[in-house]
Amino acid sequence: MDVEDTVFLLPGPVKMHPRVLRAMGMPAINHRSAAFQEVLGEVRELTKYLFQTSGRVAVLSGSGTAGLDAAVSGLLRREDPVLCLVNGKFSERFHDLCKVYAKPTPLEFEWGQPVDPAKVAAALEKGDYKAVTVCHNETSTGLTNPVKEIAAAARKRGAMMIVDGITSVGGIDVRLEWGIDALVMGSQKCVAAPPGLSAVAVSERAYAALHESSSFYTDLKAHIDGLEEDDTPFTPAVPLFFALREALRMLKEEGLEARIKRTTRLADATRAAVDEIDLGMFPRKGFESNTVSAIRYPAGVDDKKFRTILEEEHRTVVQGGQGHLKGKIFRIGHMGIVSIADLVAGFAGIEATLAKLGHRFDRGAGVAALTSFA
Secondary structure, three states: OOHHHOEEOOOOOOOOOHHHHHHHOOOOOOOOOHHHHHHHHHHHHHHHHHHOOOOEEEEEEOOHHHHHHHHHHHHOOOOOEEEEEEOOHHHHHHHHHHHHHOEEEEEEOOOOOOOOHHHHHHHHHHOOOOEEEEEOEEOOOOEEOOHHHHHHHHHHOOOEEEEEOOOOOOOOOOOHHHOOOEEEEEOOOOOOOOOOEEEEEEOHHHHHHOOOOOOOOOOHHHHHHHHHOOOOOOOOOHHHHHHHHHHHHHHHHHOHHHHHHHHHHHHHHHHHHHHHOOOEEOOOOOOEOOOEEEEEOOOOOOHHHHHHHHHHHHOEEOEEOOHHHOOOEEEEEOOOOOOHHHHHHHHHHHHHHHHHOOOOOOOOHHHHHHHOOO
């Protein structure tokens, strides 16, 4: 694969701008120097802009899972009961993470179906839960959960709300003020930076509740307090901080609201194209994600053949399904700096590949639908 000549439509890591790549290639500097303190100070303020908060944030050298680990290990103790909302692979993983630090109880929903806030409220009425966890944007199924309504139910019962916003923050509107206590993002998703960093924004209630962490490296309070002083508790991934700063600068130049609107338009365009070539979206209608689309394969189309031909003959990379959805869906990421032009190039290859594998549809209809959004 020629990475410079590939239509890269993964749901993460995502396409990166040359400005971000150049920033990552800067020479190493002393991470305890005044020069790097300036970088950290700018990253802190840009991260607050990303999270739409004036409150406290942390940036960790570690993927989005490290951010989730920091939130859970900092806010919960072994004996704390936690209600984990599960409706996909990543919310399932969130539940597994909670097993390490607390006493989680899963509240499960069918994959492709949204979490029902009424059922969450009913479960909270029956049990004395310290916290609720939810994956806002379930990437495995291309579905966005109604986190605002879920947070309202949690707040009514006094439970803390810990949210996996790894593929929503920066692409789908989500705010601490909705009643969220800890919100986590990953660098390789909506901000279009390299993988390897995560950030956590916390409410004042959550910050006050932070205790001696069960984790040494992902001690959330240490990371928050360090960043407030333009510092990090441990050696940071210096090149990644340079890259994240540049990606966040680009996001602010575009404007967060504009980025979210553009991402929504890309999602609408993708769904229109999918409909025109006689395919179907996997999640329940009305809950489709604006950052990643999960698309059902037509009968007779093999996943491995499809993605191999698509990459080798049309230089387009998409992702397959996870868990029991392997072979049943493929997923397209349209977050960060992805453009309509990227989708047009990608769908040209998707159409050609589907036709080669026997799917019958109006050739060119998907691409035409996309161009109407340009």
